[in-house]
Amino acid sequence: xxxxxxxxxxxxxxxxxxxxxxxxxxxxxxxxxxxxxxxxxxxxxxxxxxxxxxxxxxxxxxxxxxxxxxxxxxxxxxxxxxxxxxxxxxxxxxxxxxxxxxxxxxxxxxxxxxxxxxxxxxxxxxxxxxxxxxxxxxxxxxxxxxxxxxxxxxxxxxxxxxxxxxxx
Amino acid sequence: xxxxxxxxxxxxxxxxxxxxxxxxxxxxxxxxxxxxxxxxxxxxxxxxxxxxxxxxxxxxxxxxxxxxxxxxxxxxxxxxxxxxxxxxxxxxxxxxxxxxxxxxxxxxxxxxxxxxxxxxxxxxxxxxxxxxxxxxxxxxxxxxxxxxxxxxxxxxxxxxxxxxxxxxxxxxxxxxxxxxxxxxxxxxxxxxxxxxxxxxxxxxxxxxxxxxxxxxxxxxxxxxxxxxxxxxxxxxxxxxxxxxxxxxxxxxxxxxxxxxxxxxxxxxxxxxxxxxxxxxxxxxxxxxxxxxxxxxxxxxxxxxxxxxxxxxxxxxxxxxxxxxxxxxxxxxxxxxxxxxxxxxxxxxxxxxxxxxxxxxxxxxxxxxxxxxxxxxxxxxxxxxxxx
Numbered sequence: 001x002x003x004x005x006x007x008x009x010x011x012x013x014x015x016x017x018x019x020x021x022x023x024x025x026x027x028x029x030x031x032x033x034x035x036x037x038x039x040x041x042x043x044x045x046x047x048x049x050x051x052x053x054x055x056x057x058x059x060x061x062x063x064x065x066x067x068x069x070x071x072x073x074x075x076x077x078x079x080x081x082x083x084x085x086x087x088x089x090x091x092x093x094x095x096x097x098x099x100x101x102x103x104x105x106x107x108x109x110x111x112x113x114x115x116x117x118x119x120x121x122x123x124x125x126x127x128x129x130x131x132x133x134x135x136x137x138x139x140x141x142x143x144x145x146x147x148x149x150x151x152x153x154x155x156x157x158x159x160x161x162x163x164x165x166x167x168x
Numbered sequence: 169x170x171x172x173x174x175x176x177x178x179x180x181x182x183x184x185x186x187x188x189x190x191x192x193x194x195x196x197x198x199x200x201x202x203x204x205x206x207x208x209x210x211x212x213x214x215x216x217x218x219x220x221x222x223x224x225x226x227x228x229x230x231x232x233x234x235x236x237x238x239x240x241x242x243x244x245x246x247x248x249x250x251x252x253x254x255x256x257x258x259x260x261x262x263x264x265x266x267x268x269x270x271x272x273x274x275x276x277x278x279x280x281x282x283x284x285x286x287x288x289x290x291x292x293x294x295x296x297x298x299x300x301x302x303x304x305x306x307x308x309x310x311x312x313x314x315x316x317x318x319x320x321x322x323x324x325x326x327x328x329x330x331x332x333x334x335x336x337x338x339x340x341x342x343x344x345x346x347x348x349x350x351x352x353x354x355x356x357x358x359x360x361x362x363x364x365x366x367x368x369x370x371x372x373x374x375x376x377x378x379x380x381x382x383x384x385x386x387x388x389x390x391x392x393x394x395x396x397x398x399x400x401x402x403x404x405x406x407x408x409x410x411x412x413x414x415x416x417x418x419x420x421x422x423x424x425x426x427x428x429x430x431x432x433x434x435x436x437x438x439x440x441x442x443x444x445x446x447x448x449x450x451x452x453x454x455x456x457x458x459x460x461x462x463x464x465x466x467x468x469x470x471x472x473x474x475x476x477x478x479x480x481x482x483x484x485x486x487x488x489x490x491x492x493x494x495x496x497x498x499x500x501x502x503x504x505x506x507x508x509x510x511x512x513x514x515x516x517x518x519x520x521x522x523x524x525x526x527x528x529x530x531x532x533x534x535x536x537x538x539x540x541x542x543x544x545x546x547x548x549x550x551x552x553x554x555x
Contacts, residue, residue: 016462020535027539030469031462160209161408165512166189167204168292168341168519 009034010042014051017043021055060155062147069143070099070115071122073130074108076138085109088135097125108140119143180296185518188503192512199541201529202512204341206405206485210442211452214404217445218438226437232429234262234413235440241447242413250383252391254415261421261428262435266371266399266412268428271297273367273395273414274333276423278303282332287318288520289488290337291369303332309522312479312490316345320354327358333365336384339372342519342528343488344481349382356387365420366394371412372484374403374453377461381483385415392417395424400439402484403453404446409439460485463531466538471529474546485532488516492525494552501527504552509544 012032016023025043029036046052061068077088085103092112093101100113112130116122123141131139147155192202209215233239239256247253254260263269270293278284280302286294287308298305308326310316323334336355339346347355359366368384385394399412414424428434464481471478471489478489491501498515505511516523531538 012458015458023535027466027535031465033465158209163200163203163205163207165193165195165198165200166202166514168514 006042009038010046013039013042014046017052017055058151058153060147063155067117068115069117069119069122070113071126071144072142073112073114073126074140074142075110075112075130075136076107077109077135078137079109080135088133091133092130095125095129097122097129108138176300180299185499185515188499188506192506195506195510195512198506198510198512199533199537199544200512201531201533201537201541202514203530203532205407205532206402206456207532207534208405208456210405210409211446211449213449213452214406214442214445218442221438221441226441228437230262230434230437230440232425232434233257233260234435235437235444238262238440238444238447239413241444242415245447246383246396246415250386252383252386252396254396255418258418259415259421261414261425262440263399263412263414263428264432264435264439265401265410266369266397267293268410268432269397269399269412269414269424270294270367270369271300272424272427273397273416273420274298274303275301275427276420277365277367277395278332281330283328283330284332285323285326285334287323287335287337289316289340289342289516289523289526290335290519291341292519294335294337304330306331307520307522309520310343310345311522312526315479316340316343316488317347317351318355319351320358323355324358324362327362327364331362331364333367334359336366336368338370339376339381339483341372341484342486342514342516342523343479343526344484344486345479346376346378346381346481346483348379352382352384352387356384356390359393360389364393366390367397368394369397371397371399372402373398375457375460375485376483377457377464378482395420400443400446404443405456406439406442406446409436409442411435411439411443460531463533463535463538466535467529467531467542470538470542471545474542475549476545485530487529487531488523488526489529490525491527494549496552498524498527501552505545505548508551509548511541511544511548 009032013028016028016031025036025039029039079085080087089101089110092098097114097116098112099115102111104111114122126139126141130136239260242260243254243256274297278301282303283306284298284303285306285308287310295305306326308322310318366384373381385391385396395414395416397414400406467487468478468480471487476489478487481487494501498517502513502515505513514528516526516528
């Protein structure tokens with residue numbers, strides 16, 4: 001296969017998987033007009049090279065009745081001489097309670113998403129684990145109250161007018 | 169009074185199939201491949217612009233022609249996409265959907281007795297609308313052997329000294345056929361030679377999967393002879409808004425406007441406001457087209473896997489597989505499939521006699537529905553295949 005053609009197929013496969021990771025290789029093969037083997041090899045290449053990080057489900061915890069508490073923590077840090085923000089960001093990232101860590105512009109430096117079972121647990125984690133870290137100068141905790149949209153998906157199914165079953 | 173209904177209407181073919189459609193509309197748990205509209209909701213930015221226009225109080229009539237700003241935007245769009253220029257003042261008319269535009273077009277040009285050539289299978293309203301004018305529809309069959317394209321030779325055979333116009337409807341509903349540049353150029357030669365007019369319904373023009381659609385009026389010498397019809401329904405998922413337009417030479421568009429001002433006055437202003445937003449931002453359209461393309465491939469391959477031979481559609485969102493190997497007529501096939509497996513498909517015969525032996529399956533449904541429908545159809549075919 002020509003390299004540029006393969007690049008195009010690769011992008012299309014990524015777009016398809018990003019939308020629905022549970023499609024079979026065979027179904028994807030039909031959609032991109034390739035044979036199944038070709039699709040398989042592109043996907044394993046994407047997995048091996050770390051472009052595809054993982055396949056996960058997007059879960060509405062509230063609907064599932066699973067109580068979780070999430071908070072976004074704004075963290076102000078003093079960057080280190082050689083590693084800048086990287087080493088402190090990495091240290092924070094290693095806690096399993098931490099769901100995402102992002103370097104942001106503005107008054108604060110890192111935006112950290114934390115998930116726990118109770119508000120107390122989350123508050124305690126910030127006070128005990130994040131705030132005392134060397135280099136952390138200040139934190140602000142925002143508890144999340146409701147999720148409307150996550151990763152491009154609306155949490156509440158949009159009410160949709162019924163289409164007619166037959167239109168010519 | 170015994171004859172309350174006019175002969176003109178009584179003469180229309182009563183639809184024996186209506187009963188089937190009624191069952192289909194109401195059946196619980198059915199999967200419908202009978203849909204003729206996108207399953208996407210109109211993009212939010214368009215809906216939002218419409219809401220804003222209502223808040224600002226845009227609730228009045230517009231000019232009979234439609235909002236000038238919208239006509240200007242359409243003029244720009246057609247010029248950018250298809251390299252043919254229409255003057256927003258006098259050459260573009262905003263209508264309530266392509267349906268109205270078609271009615272106006274054929275009424276504006278056909279005298280009683282004039283022949284209008286219609287290729288079949290094609291959309292169901294061309295023939296009755298032509299009959300309403302007193303004109304005579306003349307059908308040209310297109311077949312799967314020609315990939316459901318209207319061939320210039322076949323067209324030429326149907327031309328008489330009464331022929332006034334031909335209808336072109338590509339990308340085609342129900343077959344999904346599309347014409348290449350060469351195909352349309354050959355038709356254009358015939359049109360010039362026989363001094364004909366063309367009504368070109370290009371409402372599916374943005375939905376092509378294998379090469380770009382060629383706008384008929386962009387061909388050399390064709391702008392003068394063509395009434396170009398297009399709308400927002402399919403490309404922007406705006407079917408319920410009822411908004412379309414006609415573009416053509418001043419004499420014909422003016423004639424169409426005369427009818428339009430008496431029967432419609434103007435297209436709804438809310439839809440016109442929304443259409444302007446649709447033309448401003450069309451980034452969601454590309455995503456819709458790539459998603460249709462994935463579904464198209466799923467559907468075509470799936471139909472072939474369950475044993476139906478299926479022409480590869482190049483546009484719109486329909487597949488048109490042959491069901492001949494079942495020994496059933498299109499209508500029988502559709503009825504039994506509905507009753508036995510609860511899948512709605514449209515019998516090809518609805519779209520003209522040459523559609524017999526085929527069914528129309530829309531892929532404007534979710535990937536899940538395509539897979540489930542194919543599973544059910546596969547099971548149905550196991551029971552009905554004539555070996």
